[in-house]
Amino acid sequence: MPVVEDLHAQAEVRSALLALNAESVIETSPLSPERFDWMIACARIATFVPPADAFLIAFAHDDAFDGGHFLWFRARLPSFLYVDRIVVAAASRGRGYGRLLYEDLFVRARAAGIDRIVCEVNAVPPNPRSAAFHARLGFQEIGTATLDGGAKTVRYLALDFA
DSSP: OOOOOEEETOOHHHHHHHHHHHHHHTTTTTHHHHHHHHHHOSSHHHHEEEETEEEEEEEEESOOOOHHHHHHHHHSSOOOEEEEEEOOOOTTTSHHHHHHHHHHHHHHHHHTTTTTTEEEEETTTTTTHHHHHHHHHHHEEEEEEEEEEGGGEEEEEEEOOO
């Protein structure tokens, strides 16, 4: 049975997870090793499924993160946990690792007194797998943004679970 482990103290797995991020760069964004390490250090929650099948990085509303989508939520919501990225290796899709990471996230969020999870999903270019996944979990659209001169549109999603 797969487990979820904390990534904060697991430096040895980061290069494999960074490569995993690069495989999904259209849906996420490129990261340098330095930026990846910095994000993990800042993140309230950074978890992975060993050996390097999937990972999730999330920031609380008061974390020192500078991502544009995170700042969009911060300007509009008083409290939340923002999922910056969740990536599952292509060979590991369909095994429930995304759901496992989110279930672990929900437990950690509740323990921290946070009752809202937020994220964004690409609408242009479309990411139908992520859109369907988040819809199954109960996320609702709360806004949109068009970026890069119309080349990219994102849907801002939220899930409240008080």
